[in-house]
Amino acid sequence: MFLTRFTIDPARRGARKLLASPQAMHAAVRAAFAAPDDHERPGARTLWRLDTTVGGSIQLYLVSPGRPDLTHLVDQAGGATAEAWTTRAYDGLLASLHSGQRWAFRLTANPTHSGRKTAESKDTQRFGRLRAAEQTQWLVDRSARCGFGVATQQDGQPNLMLHRRQTLTFNRGMHKVTLTTVTYDGVLEVTDADAFRQALTLGIGHAKAYGCGLLTIAPAH
Incomplete structure (x- = not known):
């Protein structure tokens, strides 16, 4: 890699x-x-x-x-x-990753949830999470399966800063694509090194082809 x-x-x-x-x-x-x-x-x-x-x-x-x-x-x-x-x-x-390590991190992601567009719709589709609280909870909920936990501050809130919260619209062939994206800066603790490596090499969430999902880490001071 x-x-x-x-x-x-x-x-x-x-x-x-x-x-x-x-x-x-x-x-x-x-x-x-x-x-x-x-x-x-x-x-x-x-x-x-x-x-x-x-x-x-x-x-x-x-x-x-x-x-x-x-x-x-x-x-x-x-x-x-x-x-x-x-x-x-x-x-x-x-190879150096192990449980208990703390890292500062950055992630741009496409936080979504599945649902039906109308009550009559039979098929589900993905919708972007638009509120900051929902976007924060999306990452907190997903972190466990990705081998880490988001660190907490003294007030018990996640040690996260959200920025570049935006909705992008662009063309893909004859179709329009709309993505909700947000960049997370924060501190994490590794809980499962193998799952964490997978998150680093396979990405987190959807829209990876369009600049989402890449988690990078640096020493936490």
Whole structure:
């Protein structure tokens, strides 16, 4: 597994096109892998996320089974930096995980629930959770099966900050796709190392092709 960071220059026309459409970004990420096994393997798949830094730059993060080649993205949307992207081995971190560890984390996700559009509808579909309290509870409920627990603060509330709460609409072929997304920053504790590794390599929730599901961790201070 590999972890990659790529800097996007939002002033470039190609970058603006990619940033406006998760479908276009998905295609650009897919094009970074020559072999299908480098993009997706049993127990691991390519995940991506866009982060905006305090200084306003935009970072594309990838976790992937194979090493990506992002030359085409440099030509289309890259910044004028000496190092267009960095890729590091991820397996060492995955192997070091064990229960009881505490990590700071970031996750952009598509919190949803299933239901019927009308009382007369026979089929169920997914609906985005729109309220902050519901979005928080979605992650708290899901965390146990993903091998971690969200840490609590002194007041007993989850140690979480929600930001970039938005609803995205974009075209996928002849159809419109609408996604509710939210970015979570917080602190977690590993409860099941194997399940946690799976969450890191397979993602959390739905809409993984469109920039959701990638959980990244850093030392918690």
